[in-house]
Amino acid sequence: MNAFSSQNAAILAWLLCTLMLNTGTCNNFTIGCNQKDKLGLLNFKQRVIDLSRVLSSWNPDQDCCQWRGVNCDHITGRVTGLNLPCSTTLANYIDKEDKSHCLSGPNLPEWLYTQRYLKRLSILNSSFVAKSKFWNFVSRVSELDLEGNLMFGNLSNNVLLNSSFVNLSSNDLKGSLPRLSSNVAIFEASNNSLSGTISPLLCDHKMLNGKGSLIYLDISRNHLSGELTNCWKNWKSLIHVNLGSNSLTGKIPSSMGSLFSLASLHLHENNLYGTIPTSLQNCHSLLLFNVRENNLSGNIPHWIPHDARVLQLRSNNFSGNIPTQICQISSLIILDIADNIISGQIPTCLHNITSLVFNNASESSLYFSFALSNSITYVFEDGLELVTKGRVSEYRNNLHFMTLIDMSSNNLFGTVPSQMFSLVGLCSLNLSHNKLMGKIPYEIGNMRSLESLDLSANQFWGEIPQGLANLFFLGVLNLSFNNFSGKIPSGTQLQGFDAVSYIGNPDLCGLPLPKICWQDGEHKDSKPIDEDEDKYEFLSWFYIGIESGFVTGFLGVFCALSFNRKWRHAYFRFLYNMRDRLYVMVLIKMNSSG
Known part of the structure; x- marks a missing residue:
């Protein structure tokens, strides 16, 4: 009886220690690293090239659970996670990644493929070949993060991915898209060389059985082709979809309107055509809608949700007028409808977009957080390419600080409504290449946040308002090819721009233009005189003086002799x-x- 009680007491003590391991109590009872796993990890270290010493802490005399990047189960001591990042930052700050000093194979050690307890595998900025058995292995891993490697290999629709988190972006993967099980919540495979259609990824009805849990999908910057699938009803949990920078064709399917939780939709840089389906108005949570550089047509949709942050429709064939419903999107920070055939006048209600009036764009964050079943939360910051300051720039972590209105290269006419100049939070305004006219009011000087202003190739007239000199953050200005007249206002910013910012205005004068303004308001061409021109002018006046003196003397002598x-x-x-x-x-x- 005493033996039985002692045995129960020992079991009870062991259970208590097991429950208290996470608090640091009963440290003496902590189970060390499994010896098979330790030998396997040492074999891993021997078979890879580690110039950056990522694995320098892997000392055979220490417990492998204490090694850098190694996670173990507290009870069994088995290795459950490998996290092997590698910095690619160069000391000379060259804008180029150098992965020559990171982990490289070419093949991953065989030990890795035998692991059945491994739940998380993270290898970043390294180089190895992904063989067919590699994909069989990773199907058993719950979290797979292989971003930014020089990973060579072929995917196919025979590959089934089962991990809740899969990140294969920025590698050199070829072949077709894999299949996804209902366990996958995050799938990112952007910036690869994948080809074929997207149907194998999303239309495996037998595997899904109507229970898809995908939240985040990014397969942008590949070579995918074919039409957009009509299988979106299987993925109603999707929040973020990025299919941009591919060769997809066809129309936007109406079934995408079943993505009721969708917050971010990127379909840019494809060959899509037709109108935007009205079913997308069911996506009430849509914050970012990006369809730039396609062949879409029809009117600008008037059903954009009131909480939207970004609307990018540039470089399509949209026509009609700008709907006044856009003014009801009070949180809008990016309105990019450039390079279309939109006509009519600019709405007078733009001042109702309060995020552009009160300079609170930074509060309109564009990041998404996803809580997976393992209680780990992943945060993704959305990004966008914008044309501002005369060049294309990519905004990611700082997108929510940018505010932009771009209506350039359309058929807009009439005057610019005075309400637009009350958007004091606007950073970039581009109205160029339209048929706008009228004077620019002095109130433009209230737009103190402006960093880029382009009003070129319109029919504006009158004097340039003195208020422009108050825009101290203005880095890019283009007023060329209008009908401005008079003197360019004095001011540090305005005098510092090149003459190309003002060319094409025949009646405009003052620095930096070569036309000199006189006090009477008229201007006169002033051309720089070089040394040869200066010498020629001196000689001309010299000979004129000699001739004048000769004539004067001759007339004097002739008159004296005559009288x-x-x-x-x-x-x-x-x-x-x-x-x-x-x-x-x-x-x-x-x-x-x-």
């Missing part, structure tokens, strides 16, 4: 005497030479 007889007779006697002297001198010279 005084004695002077006239004396003058002619002098000439006759000089003639005789010259004659005698010539004869003497000729005789002496003979």
Whole structure:
């Protein structure tokens, strides 16, 4: 009986220690690393090239659970996670990643494929070949993060991924898209060389059985083709979808309207055509809608949710007027409808977009957090390419700080409503290449946050308002090819821009233009004079002076001789005497030479 009680007491003590391991109590009872796993990890270290010493802490004399990047189960001591990052930051700050010093294979150790307790595998910025058995192995891993490797290999629709988190982006993967099980919540495979259609990824009805749990999908920047699948009803849990920078064709399917939780949709840089389906108005949570650089047509949708942050429709064939419903999107920070055939006038209600009036765009964050079943939360920051300051820039972590209105290259006409100049939180305004006219009011100086302003190739007239000189953050200005007149206002910013910012305005004068403004308001061409031109001007005036002096002297002598007889007779006697002297001198010279 005593033996039985002692045995129960020992079991109870062991259970208590097991429950208290996470609090640091009963440290003496902590189970060390499994010896098979330790030997396997040491074999791993020997078979890879580790120039950056990522595995330098893997000392055989220490417990492998204490090694850098190794996670173990507290009860069994088996290795459950490998996290092997590698920094690619260069000391000389060259804008290029250098992965030559990170882990490289070419093949992963065989030990890795035998692990059945491994739940998380993270290898970043390294190089190895992914063989077919690699995909069989990773199907058993709950979290797979292989971003930014030089990972060579082929995917196919025979590969089934089962991990809740899969990140294969920025590698050199080829082949077709794999299949996804209902366990996958996050799948990212952007910036690879995958080809084929997207149907194998999303339309495996037998595998899903209507229970897809996918939240985040990013397969952008690949070589995918074909039409958008009509299988979106299987993925109603999707929050983020990015299919941009591929070669997808066809129309946007109406079944995408079943993505009721969708917050971010990127379909940019494809060959999509047709109109935007009205079923997308069911996506009430949509914050970012990006369909730039396609062949879409029709009117700008008027059903964009009131909480939307970004609307990017540039470089399509959208027509019609700008709907006034856009003014009801009070949280909008990016309105990009450039390079379409939109006509009509600019709405007078833009001041209702309060995020552009009160300069609170930074509060409109564009990040998404996803809590998976393992109680780990993943945070993703959304990004976007924008044309601002005359170049294409990618905004990611700082997107929510950017505010932009771009209506350039359309058929807009009329005057710019005065309400637009109350958008004091706007960073970039581009209205170029339209048919806008009228004067620019002084109130434009209230837009103190402006960093880029382009009003070129319109029909604006009148003087440039002095208020522009108050825009101290203005880095890019283009007022060329309008009908501005008068003097360019004095100001540090305005005088510092190149003359190309003002060319094409014949009646405009003042620095930095070569036209000089006079006090009477007229201007005169002033051209730089080089040394040759300066010398020519001096000689011209010199000869003019000689000729003037000769004429003046000749007239003076002629008048004196004409009115005084004695002077006239004396003058002619002098000439006759000089003639005789010259004659005698010539004869003497000729005789002496003979």
